[in-house]
Amino acid sequence: MADIEQADTAESQDVRKRLIRPGRISPVYFTIALLVVVGLLFYLGNRNFLSLYNLNTIISFSAILLMVALGQMCAILVGGIDLSVGGLVSFISVVFILLIEPLGYLAYPACLLIGVIIGYINGNVLTRIKIPSFIATLATGGILTSLAYVASSGAGAPRPVNLPPAKYYVVDTIVNGRLLTVSKVLYIGFAVLLIYYVILRFTSTGRNIFYVGSNIKMSWMSGISITKTRNIAFMLSGAGAAITGLLISSVRYGGDPMVGNAYILNSIAAVVVGGTALTGGAGGVINTLFGAIFMSMLDNGMNVVGINQYFQQSILGAMVIVCVTLTFDRTKTPIVK
Amino acid sequence: MSDTSYGANQDTVVAVRQITKVFPGVVALDRVDLAVHKNEVVGLVGENGAGKSVLMKIMIGLEQPDEGTIVLRGEETTLRDPSDAIKNGIGMVFQDGSLLPNLSVKENLFLCHEADFRKVGILSLRAMRDAARELLKRVKLDIDVDLPVTEISPAERQMVEIARLLWLSQQYGKENPLLILDEPTTVLADAERNRLFSILQDIKKQASVILISHRLQEILENSDRIVVLKDGKNVTEIPASKAKLSRIEQLMVGHTFSADRFKEDEQATPGKVEILSVKNLSKAGLFEPLSFTVRQGEIVGLVGLVGSGKEAVCNCIAGLDKADTGDVFLGERKLPSGSPSAAVKAGIGHIPIDRRSEGLALMMSVAENVNLLVLDRLKTAGFLSPAREKKNAQYWISECQIKTPSIGTLCANLSGGNQQKTVISKWLSSRVRLLILDHPTRGVDVGAKDEIYKLIRRLAKEGIGMLIMCDTLEEDIGLANRMLVMKDGRLVKEIESSSQKKPSPQDIIGLIV
Numbered sequence: 001m002a003d004i005e006q007a008d009t010a011e012s013q014d015v016r017k018r019l020i021r022p023g024r025i026s027p028v029y030f031t032i033a034l035l036v037v038v039g040l041l042f043y044l045g046n047r048n049f050l051s052l053y054n055l056n057t058i059i060s061f062s063a064i065l066l067m068v069a070l071g072q073m074c075a076i077l078v079g080g081i082d083l084s085v086g087g088l089v090s091f092i093s094v095v096f097i098l099l100i101e102p103l104g105y106l107a108y109p110a111c112l113l114i115g116v117i118i119g120y121i122n123g124n125v126l127t128r129i130k131i132p133s134f135i136a137t138l139a140t141g142g143i144l145t146s147l148a149y150v151a152s153s154g155a156g157a158p159r160p161v162n163l164p165p166a167k168y169y170v171v172d173t174i175v176n177g178r179l180l181t182v183s184k185v186l187y188i189g190f191a192v193l194l195i196y197y198v199i200l201r202f203t204s205t206g207r208n209i210f211y212v213g214s215n216i217k218m219s220w221m222s223g224i225s226i227t228k229t230r231n232i233a234f235m236l237s238g239a240g241a242a243i244t245g246l247l248i249s250s251v252r253y254g255g256d257p258m259v260g261n262a263y264i265l266n267s268i269a270a271v272v273v274g275g276t277a278l279t280g281g282a283g284g285v286i287n288t289l290f291g292a293i294f295m296s297m298l299d300n301g302m303n304v305v306g307i308n309q310y311f312q313q314s315i316l317g318a319m320v321i322v323c324v325t326l327t328f329d330r331t332k333t334p335i336v337k
Numbered sequence: 338m339s340d341t342s343y344g345a346n347q348d349t350v351v352a353v354r355q356i357t358k359v360f361p362g363v364v365a366l367d368r369v370d371l372a373v374h375k376n377e378v379v380g381l382v383g384e385n386g387a388g389k390s391v392l393m394k395i396m397i398g399l400e401q402p403d404e405g406t407i408v409l410r411g412e413e414t415t416l417r418d419p420s421d422a423i424k425n426g427i428g429m430v431f432q433d434g435s436l437l438p439n440l441s442v443k444e445n446l447f448l449c450h451e452a453d454f455r456k457v458g459i460l461s462l463r464a465m466r467d468a469a470r471e472l473l474k475r476v477k478l479d480i481d482v483d484l485p486v487t488e489i490s491p492a493e494r495q496m497v498e499i500a501r502l503l504w505l506s507q508q509y510g511k512e513n514p515l516l517i518l519d520e521p522t523t524v525l526a527d528a529e530r531n532r533l534f535s536i537l538q539d540i541k542k543q544a545s546v547i548l549i550s551h552r553l554q555e556i557l558e559n560s561d562r563i564v565v566l567k568d569g570k571n572v573t574e575i576p577a578s579k580a581k582l583s584r585i586e587q588l589m590v591g592h593t594f595s596a597d598r599f600k601e602d603e604q605a606t607p608g609k610v611e612i613l614s615v616k617n618l619s620k621a622g623l624f625e626p627l628s629f630t631v632r633q634g635e636i637v638g639l640v641g642l643v644g645s646g647k648e649a650v651c652n653c654i655a656g657l658d659k660a661d662t663g664d665v666f667l668g669e670r671k672l673p674s675g676s677p678s679a680a681v682k683a684g685i686g687h688i689p690i691d692r693r694s695e696g697l698a699l700m701m702s703v704a705e706n707v708n709l710l711v712l713d714r715l716k717t718a719g720f721l722s723p724a725r726e727k728k729n730a731q732y733w734i735s736e737c738q739i740k741t742p743s744i745g746t747l748c749a750n751l752s753g754g755n756q757q758k759t760v761i762s763k764w765l766s767s768r769v770r771l772l773i774l775d776h777p778t779r780g781v782d783v784g785a786k787d788e789i790y791k792l793i794r795r796l797a798k799e800g801i802g803m804l805i806m807c808d809t810l811e812e813d814i815g816l817a818n819r820m821l822v823m824k825d826g827r828l829v830k831e832i833e834s835s836s837q838k839k840p841s842p843q844d845i846i847g848l849i850v
Contacts, residue, residue, distance in 0.1 A: 202720040204712040211709060214698035221657060221695055222709055222763075223681030282700050 028275050031290040039297060045305035054304065056183070062296035063189030064247045066289060068263050069270035070196045071119075071240020073288045076271055077200075078233035079213040079280035080126060080133030085241040085267050087144030088118055089260030092245025094151045097161045097255035100170050108174060112242050118144065119238020123231035133234070141264070148257035162254040175250035185247060192243060197285040199236070209233050213280030241267075269320045270295045348374040349411070350545050351396065351427060351515050356405035358391055358569075360750070365391040367569045368405070375513050378537065378546045380560030380577065382553060384589055384754075384782030388569040389549055393517050396547075397422040397429045426511030428502035430495055430518050436486045443469035443482040446501050450508065475543070476500045477536050492529035495521055496536060503544060516540070517547045520780070522555060526643070534559050551780065553582055565589060586783055599815025603794040604836035607818055608633030612802035613685075613771045615654065618663035623649035624826040626663060631771060631802040636793065638817030638834070639806050641849055646826040647806055651773050654804070655687040656680035667771060681710065686764030688757075690775040696760040699749040703741050704730035706748055706759050710767035733762040738788060754785020761792060772796065774805040778812065790816065810842045810849075822848045 042049040068085050075082035092111050099107035118140065125136040149158035163171065175184055200206035208229040211219045220226050244263065249255045274291025276283025298319055302312045352372040358365045366388045373379050383389050394400040396407070398416030406413050409425050416422045419429070436445045443462075446469050447454065454465045469482040476496045480489055486497070499516060506514035522530045537546065537559060550556050556563060556577075563580050565572040565588045572588050610633045619626040624646030631637050639647040652658040654665050659675030666672070667683045680687075689695035697706055707730045708715060715725040730744045737758045741751055748756055757777065764772060777793070778786045793816060797803065807813040813820060814834055822830040822845060830848055832840055 198720070204716075204721070207705070207712055207721065210701060210705070211698055214701050215694070217695050218689075218698060221655070221677055221687060221689065223678035224709075225678060277700075281698065 028287045028290055031274050031287065031294060034273075035290060035294050035297065038294070038301070042297070042301035042305055045301075049301060049304045054300065058293070058297050058300045060183055060185050061300060062293040063185050064244055064251075065263070065266055065270055065296050066189055066292035067192055067247065068241045068244040068267045069288050069292045069295075070192065070285065071237035072267040073271045073274075073276055073283060073285070074196075074200075074209060074233045074236040074240070075133065075137075076268075076276055076278060077213045077280055077283055078209045078230050079216060080137075080230065080233070081268070081278075082119075082122065082133065082137045082234060082237040082241075083264055084118070084122055084137040084141035084144060085237065085244075086260040086262075086264035087141035087148065088115060088238060088241040089245040089248070089263050090148040090257050091118075091144040091151070091260070092242045093249045093259050094148045094161055094255035094257050096246055096249045097163050098151060100163060100167050104167075104170055105174070107170070108246060111246055112239060115238040115240075115242020115245075116235045117238070118242075119235035120231055122238065123234035126234070127227040127230050145257070145260070148260070152255065152257040158257040160254050160256045163249075168253060171250035171253065175247060185251070188243075188247065192240075193285060193289060196236070196240075200285060205229065205232055210281050214282070265316070265320070266295055266299075269316075273320070346374070347411075350375055350409070350513055352408040353392070353396065353402075354406050354408060356392065356395060356402045356407075358388075358395065358400065358402050365569050366395075366402070369566065369569065369571055371564060371571075373515055373545045373547060375545060376541050376543075377562065378541055378548055378560040380556035380563040381547055381549050381566065382556055382563060382585060382589060383566035383572075384752075384784050387566040387589070387782070389566055390519070391569075392566070393429060393519060393547070393549070396515075396517065397427055423502065423505050424509045424511075426506040426509065426514035428505065428514065428516055430498045430502070430516065430521060436494055436498060438487045439485055441483050441485055442473075442480065442489065442497055445486055445497060446472060446482075446504065448501075450505070453508075472500045472504050473497070475503060475539075477539060490529060492525050492533050495525075495533060499536075499540065503540075506544075513544055515545045515547065517549070519549045520551065521548070522550060522552060530555075551782070553585055557582060557585070589783055598790075599812065600790050600794045601815060601836045601839065603791075603798075604636075604818065605634050605794070605797045607635030607797075607802075608800060612668065613654070613804070614666045615650075616664045616666070618650065618653055618660050618665065620649055620653060620658065621661050624823070627828040628663075629821055629828065629831075631804060633800045633802055634797045635818045636797055636803045636805055636816055638813040638820040639804060639823060640810065640813050640820055640845065641823035645823040645849070647823045648775070650823070651687075651775060651804060651806065654680070655685055655773055657687075681767075684768070684770035686767065686769035686772040688760055688764065688772065688774045688777055690779055692753075692756050692760050697748045697756060700747055702745045703734065703739065703748055703751070703759055704744040707733050707762050707766055709763055729766065733766050737762040737765070737792060752782075752785070754781045754788070757781055757785065757789060758792070761789070765796070769801060771802045771804065774803060776806055776808055779808055810845060814839055814842060814845070820845070824849060 048054060068089060072082055072085055092115060095114065096107055096111045099110055103110055122133070122137050122140055125131050125140065126133045152161050153159050175188065177184060179187060200209065208219070208224050209232070211224055212226055212229045216226060241263070245260070248259055270291035271283070271288055272278055272291070273294055274283070274287030274289070276287050298316065302315060307315065349372050354370055355368045356366050357368055369388065369392060371392065381389050391400060395402050398418045398421050407416060408414070414425060416425065422428065437448070440448070443465050447465060451460055451465070454461050454468070456464070466482055473480065473482065473496070476499055478493060478496045478500070480493060486494060489497070502516055503514060521533060525533060534555070540546065548556060548560055557580055560577045562574060563577050563585065564574040565585065567589060611630045612633055613631040615630070616628050617626040618628070627650070639650065641647045649658065653660040653674070656672065656675055656677040656679060664671055667685060670683055672683055673679050693699060704726060708726050711729065712721060715721055715729055717725065727744060734741060734744060739755050739758045739762065741755060748759060751759065774793070778789055781789065793803065805813070805816060807816065817834045820832045820834055821828055822832065832845065834840060
C-alpha cells in the first residue's frame with residue numbers, strides 16, 4: 001500500500017487496530033504445537049513414553065532421520081525433490097559395511113564422497129539432460145536400490161550384511177557409545193545440522209538455493225548459475241542421505257539393502273511437516289529439525305502405545321496429510337498441482 | 338461528492354457497502370462503497386495499491402470481505418467463489434486472460450457447459466458451432482470458431498471471454514450481468530483497443546461494466562461514471578462528462594502534477610565516454626545488423642512497434658539471447674554472446690517488463706531481493722554478515738524510497754511501484770554501468786511513475802548509461818537524450834531529444850508504422 005502512513009487519519013488507524021491480525025505465524029510454531037499435543041496423547045496412552053530412556057531413543061532416531069531430511073530440504077528448497085534418498089540410504093548402508101574391511105575408518109569419508117557424487121549425478125540429470133528431478137531421482141533411486149541388493153548378495157536374494165566383530169571398534173569409536181554422558185550420534189547430528197545451517201544461511205551458494213527455488217528465471221537473468229546451484233543442492237541431498245546410511249549401519253553393526261525404503265516418505269514428511277514449502281524457496285534448517293523430531297516421535301510413540309505394526313503405515317500416511325494441512329501455508333498456493 | 342451517488346436504487350445491479358478487508362500489516366480496503374447500475378460503465382481508478390484489485394476480487398468471490406456486505410439486485414448475498422459469482426451474473430475478464438490456449442474458440446466458450454449440446458449422449462459439434470457463432474455476434478466478432486485460441490488476437494480473446502460471461506449469466510437466468518474488465522488494453526495494440534471500446538458500447542445495452550485501466554484517457558472516454566479510490570478508501574466519484582484528466586490524476590495521487598512530467602529540466606548532458614558500443618549485432622529473423630553506442634549518463638530510447646526487434650536487441654545485449662553476428666562492448670571489454678552472468682558481472686543491469694515473474698523473488702524479503710547481486714560484498718571472513726546485509730538493504734530502501742513496513746517484508750506484499758523500485762535498487766546496489774529498462778513504468782500508478790522518473794534522472798546524473806523502452810511514445814521522448822527508431826528489424830533513424838528541443842510524437846510516429 002503506497003502512502004498509507006502519510007494518508008492516515010485517526011479514524012483509519014482505529015480500523016486498523018481493530019482488524020489487523022498478528023503477523024503471519026511462522027509454520028515452525030505449528031510444528032512445535034503439534035509435537036506437544038501428539039506427545040501428550042502418547043503419554044496418556046503409555047506413561048513410559050516420556051521416560052528418560054524413551055526420550056533418548058526418540059532423539060537418537062530423529063538425529064538419524066534429520067540427516068537425510070536436511071538433504072531432502074535442500075533439494076526441495078531449490079525447487080526440486082529427491083526421491084533417490086531411499087535407494088541411496090540402502091546402498092550406502094551396504095557399501096559402508098563392505099568397505100570397512102579394506103578401508104577401516106576411511107570408509108566414512110569414502111561413503112560420504114559416494115553420496116555427494118550420486119547427488120552430483122542426480123543434479124546433472126536434471127540440469128544438463130533436463131529431466132525433472134521427480135523422474136530423474138525416481139530412476140536413480142531405483143538403480144541404487146538394485147545396486148544395494150546386488151552388493152549385499154551378488155546373484156542371490158538380497159540379505160543383510162553383517163560387520164565382522166573384529167571390526168566393531170571402527171563404528172564404536174565414531175558413532176556408538178557416549179561422550180560426556182551424551183550419545184555420540186547426537187554430536188554428529190548437531191554438527192551436521194550446524195553445517196547445513198551455516199551453508200544455507202551464511203553462504204552465497206546457500207542463498208542462491210533460495211533464489212533459484214523462488215524464481216528461477218529471475219535468478220538466471222541476474223547471473224546466478226542455475227546449473228551450479230541446483231547441482232550443489234542435490235549434492236547436499238546426497239551427502240545427507242549418505243550420513244543417514246552410515247549412522248544406521250554403524251548403530252546396527254550391519255547393512256541392510258532395504259533399510260532405506262522408509263526414508264523416502266519420512267524425509268519428505270519431515271521437511272514439509274516442518275513447514276518448508278514444497279514449491280521451493282521458503283523454509284529452513286530449524287523447521288526441518290522439528291519436522292524430524294516429530295516424525296521420529298510418531299514412529300516411536302505408535303510402538304510404545306502398542307499400535308499394530310502393519311497398521312502404523314496408514315496412521316503415518318494420514319498424519320502426514322494432517323500435519324501438512326496444519327503447517328503448510330496454503331494461502332500462497334491457491335492451486336495445488 | 339453527493340450522498341446519493343454511492344447509494345443504491347432500483348436500477349442498481351450490484352452494490353458493495355462498507356467493505357473492509359485487512360491483510361497482515363495492510364488495510365487494503367477501508368469501508369469502501371461502490372454501486373453499479375443497469376447499462377452503465379463505471380471507470381474505477383486509483384494508484385497501484387489503492388485497493389482496486391482487492392475490491393474486484395471480493396466482487397467475484399475470490400476474496401472474502403472482513404466487514405461489509407454485497408447486495409445483488411437488492412438482496413444481500415455472500416459470494417463464496419468465482420463460480421458462485423457467475424451464477425449471480427458477475428464475471429471478470431482478467432488482465433492476462435483465462436482461456437485455455439490449446440482449445441478452440443467454441444470449446445472455450447462452452448467450457449464445462451458442453452452438456453447443453455448433447456444429442457443422445459453425444460456432443461453435437463454442429464450445434465455448438467452454431468451457438469458459438471450466434472454468441473460471438475453479440476460482441477460483433479466474426480471469426481472461425483474452430484480456431485485454437487492461440488491463433489486469435491489478444492483483443493479477440495477478450496471478446497470471446499466477454500461473450501462467454503454474457504452467455505453464462507444468461508444460462509443462469511441473470512439479466513444485465515456485471516462484467517469486470519481489469520486493464521483490458523494493456524496487451525492490446527491501438528487499433529485493437531479502439532475495436533474493444535466500440536464493442537463495449539454495444540455490450541452496455543445488455544450489461545453493466547466496471548472498467549479498470551491505468552490509461553486514464555480511456556476511462557474518461559468510455560465510462561459513464563468514474564470512481565476514484567485512494568489508499569483503500571472512496572475518494573470521490575464524478576460523472577465522466579464532467580471529469581478532467583488532470584483533476585482525476587490529482588485526486589488519485591493527492592497532489593497536482595507539474596507540466597514537467599518527465600522531469601525534462603533535470604535531463605543531464607551525457608558524458609563523452611562511451612559505455613556501451615554495439616557493432617554489427619544481428620539475429621536472424623528478429624533484427625538485421627545494427628550498430629550504436631550509449632554514452633555515460635545518456636538515456637537512449639529504443640522506439641518501435643512490438644515486433645520491430647527492439648526487445649530482441651536488448652535481450653542480446655543482456656546476454657539473454659545469443660546474437661548471430663556482431664559484438665557488444667561494455668567499455669573496452671567484449672562480452673561473450675548469450676551469457677547473462679557475464680553481462681551482469683561486466684555491469685549490465687536489466688529491469689524486465691514483467692517484474693513479478695522475471696524481476697523478483699516474490700516470496701523472499703525486500704532485503705534478500707535488494708542484496709541479491711552483492712552478496713559477495715556483504716561478507717565478513719567469507720560468510721554473509723546479517724548486520725552488513727541489513728545495512729545495505731536499509732541504505733537502498735531509503736535511497737530509492739521503497740515504502741515497506743520492514744526490510745523483512747515479502748516482496749509479494751508490496752505494491753507494484755514499490756516492487757519496481759526494489760528491482761531498480763537491486764541493480765543500483767551492484768554498481769551497474771549500463772541499465773536496460775524494459776517498460777519501467779508498466780502497470781505502475783501515477784505517483785510511483787513520478788518517483789521512478791526522478792530515480793532515472795538521478796541515475797543519469799551519476800553517469801549510468803541507459804537503454805530504455807517505454808509504454809508510450811511521449812514517455813520515450815520525455816525521458817530520452819536520444820532515440821533510436823526501429824522498424825521491421827532495422828534501425829531506421831536516430832533522433833536527438835535534448836531537453837531544450839524535444840521532438841513531437843507526430844514527427845516520430847510516421848517512422849515507426
